[in-house]
Amino acid sequence: MKARRDIKTILILVISIVFVGLIPLFIKGEYVLNMLFLLCLYTILSHSWNIMGGYCGQINLGQAAFFGIGALTTRYIWVAGYPFPVALIAGSFSSLILACLIGIPTLRLRAHYFAIGTLGVAMIALITIQNALPGVDFLPASLMSDYNPTIRFYTALIVAALTIFAVYCINNSRLGLAMKCIRDDEEAASATGINVVRYKIITLMLSTFFAGLAGGLFAYYYVSYYYYVPFELMWSFDPVLIVFIGGAGTVVGPLIGALCYVILKEIFAISMGQVNVLIFGVVFILIVLFLPKGLIGIKKR
Amino acid sequence: MCATNESGISFVWGIMRLLEGEGLFKSFGGLQVIQGISFSLDERETLGIIGPNGSGKTTLFNLISGYLKPDSGNIIFSGKNITGKGPSDICKAGIARTFQIVRPFVQLTALDNVAAGRSYGREPAKTLKEAQEEASELLRMVGLGNKEHIYAGDLTLLERKKLEIARALATRPKLLLLDEVFAGLNPVEVDEALRLISKIKSMGITMMVVEHVIKVILNISDRVVVISSGSKIFEGPPEDAIEDKKVCEAYLGEKYYA
Known part of the structure; x- marks a missing residue:
C-alpha cells in the first residue's frame, strides 16, 4: 500500500518536472521563462523552509539571511572568475556555515522564541547589507x-x-523520522534516543544549504539588483506562505504552493500593485484556518 | 557480601545490580521534592514505586531518565555513573520510559512511532526499512498488529499506552520505567494492560513501575518502595507494604489509622 503511494509520488514529480522543462520549447519569450524560473526558485526556497518548518516543526523566519548570503557569495565568487557551479556550491556552504554560527545559540530557543530569534537575524543581516553595500x-x-x-x-x-x-x-530516511518526531513532541523524541539539539542543527544546516542554492540561482539569473534585495524579508515570509498553501511536511506540497504563488502574485501584482501583500496575508489566514494541511490535504481528507 | 568484578559491575550474591541511586536530592526553589532517596534494582527484578500524590515519584523517574538533574547524589546504571546525562544518552544506554500522560508522535503512524524507537535507541537499526520491520513485530506483540498505518493521534487511550510501551521496548531497554500506565483505564482495560506487563516481565526486562492501582502493584512487583514527601518510608515485599503502619499513615493520615 505504501510502496504504491511512493511510486505515484515519484511519477507525479517526474512528470511535472519534465513538463515544466518542455514549456520553453513550445512557448517562447522572456516573460514565460521568467515565470518558470521563479517557479523553480520558489520551489527550492520553499523546500528549504519545508525541511526545517514542515518536517522538523521549527519556524525559521531567518531564511532571507541565508538566501541573501548564498546570493552574495555566489555572485562574488562567480564574478571573480570561477566557474558558476563552484560559485553556487561555495554560496550554499556559506549559508550552511552561517547556519552553524546562528543555529547553535538560537536552537536552544523553543517554538515562538526561535521564530523571533531567527527573524532578528534576518533583520540584522538586511540592515547590515543596506549600510555596508548600498549600491547596485x-x-x-x-x-x-x-x-x-x-x-x-x-x-x-x-x-x-x-x-x-x-x-x-x-522524507523516507531515519533522519526524516527524527525530524518528524521532534516536530510532534521534543520530550518524547529525546526519550526515544533522539538528541534533539543535534538533529535540529543538522536539519537547519540542510535547510540553509538549499536556501543558499536558491540565493545562488537568484544571483545567477538577475543581471543587476541592489545588494540588499536578496536579503529582503519577503524571502523569509514567501516560503512560509508557499509551504502552507501546498502542505507542510510533504514532498509535493511546496511544488503546488510555488505554482499557485507564482500565478497569484503575477495576477495580483499587476492589477493591484503593493496591495497584493494584503491579499496574501488574507490567503495565509484562510489557509491556516480552513486548510491546515494545505491544498494537498484536500485529497487526503 | 558485595563484590566488584573487573568490568566494574557489582554483584550481590551473584545477581547483577542494574540500577543504583545513592542519596538523591532534588528541590524546585524552596520545595524539597526528593530528600535523600537511595534505592537499588537487580537485573530482571520488578520494583514498584508507590506513594501519595505529590510524594516525588515522577520526579524520581525524571531524575533517572535524565529530564532533571539531581542537586546531589549519584545514579549508577550497569556499573556506569549516568548522573546528569541527557535523556537521549540515557535512552541509548538502555533505560526507556513511558510518560504519565501519554506522548505519542500524533502525526506519525503507529508503525513510525515504534520505528523511531528502533532507529535511535540502544543498538539502533541501520535503515528505516529494518526499523519498520522490527517495529511491526513489536506492534503485534503489544496487540496493535492491525493498527500499523493508523495515525497515533487517532488511537484510543489504551492503544496509545500500548503504543508508548512498544516504542519504549523498541529502544531495546535493559530497564523499563513505566509511569502510571494504568491511570485512566477501565477495569477491563487494566486487566488487558496487566497481561501485557506480565508478558514484558517474562521477557526478562527489568522494570520500575510507578502505580496507584494497588492490584497492579501486588500483581507484578517483586519488591516495593514507598515514598512519602520525598523520603523513602518503606521497602520490602508488596504484601507487607499494605500492612505497614507508616505507609497507611502516609496515605490516610494518622488519625484514621488507629
Whole structure:
C-alpha cells in the first residue's frame, strides 16, 4: 500500500518536472521563462523552509539571511572568475556555515522564541547589507556577453529537481523520522534516543544549504539588483506562505504552493500593485484556518 | 557480601545490580521534592514505586531518565555513573520510559512511532526499512498488529499506552520505567494492560513501575518502595507494604489509622 503511494509520488514529480522543462520549447519569450524560473526558485526556497518548518516543526523566519548570503557569495565568487557551479556550491556552504554560527545559540530557543530569534537575524543581516553595500550589483560586461536566460532557467530546473529528490530521500530516511518526531513532541523524541539539539542543527544546516542554492540561482539569473534585495524579508515570509498553501511536511506540497504563488502574485501584482501583500496575508489566514494541511490535504481528507 | 568484578559491575550474591541511586536530592526553589532517596534494582527484578500524590515519584523517574538533574547524589546504571546525562544518552544506554500522560508522535503512524524507537535507541537499526520491520513485530506483540498505518493521534487511550510501551521496548531497554500506565483505564482495560506487563516481565526486562492501582502493584512487583514527601518510608515485599503502619499513615493520615 505504501510502496504504491511512493511510486505515484515519484511519477507525479517526474512528470511535472519534465513538463515544466518542455514549456520553453513550445512557448517562447522572456516573460514565460521568467515565470518558470521563479517557479523553480520558489520551489527550492520553499523546500528549504519545508525541511526545517514542515518536517522538523521549527519556524525559521531567518531564511532571507541565508538566501541573501548564498546570493552574495555566489555572485562574488562567480564574478571573480570561477566557474558558476563552484560559485553556487561555495554560496550554499556559506549559508550552511552561517547556519552553524546562528543555529547553535538560537536552537536552544523553543517554538515562538526561535521564530523571533531567527527573524532578528534576518533583520540584522538586511540592515547590515543596506549600510555596508548600498549600491547596485551589476554583472560585469565579460559575463554579460554570454548571458542566456534559457540556460539559466534549465540550471535552476536541474537544481530544483535535485532539491525535490533530496527532500524525497530525507522524507523516507531515519533522519526524516527524527525530524518528524521532534516536530510532534521534543520530550518524547529525546526519550526515544533522539538528541534533539543535534538533529535540529543538522536539519537547519540542510535547510540553509538549499536556501543558499536558491540565493545562488537568484544571483545567477538577475543581471543587476541592489545588494540588499536578496536579503529582503519577503524571502523569509514567501516560503512560509508557499509551504502552507501546498502542505507542510510533504514532498509535493511546496511544488503546488510555488505554482499557485507564482500565478497569484503575477495576477495580483499587476492589477493591484503593493496591495497584493494584503491579499496574501488574507490567503495565509484562510489557509491556516480552513486548510491546515494545505491544498494537498484536500485529497487526503 | 558485595563484590566488584573487573568490568566494574557489582554483584550481590551473584545477581547483577542494574540500577543504583545513592542519596538523591532534588528541590524546585524552596520545595524539597526528593530528600535523600537511595534505592537499588537487580537485573530482571520488578520494583514498584508507590506513594501519595505529590510524594516525588515522577520526579524520581525524571531524575533517572535524565529530564532533571539531581542537586546531589549519584545514579549508577550497569556499573556506569549516568548522573546528569541527557535523556537521549540515557535512552541509548538502555533505560526507556513511558510518560504519565501519554506522548505519542500524533502525526506519525503507529508503525513510525515504534520505528523511531528502533532507529535511535540502544543498538539502533541501520535503515528505516529494518526499523519498520522490527517495529511491526513489536506492534503485534503489544496487540496493535492491525493498527500499523493508523495515525497515533487517532488511537484510543489504551492503544496509545500500548503504543508508548512498544516504542519504549523498541529502544531495546535493559530497564523499563513505566509511569502510571494504568491511570485512566477501565477495569477491563487494566486487566488487558496487566497481561501485557506480565508478558514484558517474562521477557526478562527489568522494570520500575510507578502505580496507584494497588492490584497492579501486588500483581507484578517483586519488591516495593514507598515514598512519602520525598523520603523513602518503606521497602520490602508488596504484601507487607499494605500492612505497614507508616505507609497507611502516609496515605490516610494518622488519625484514621488507629
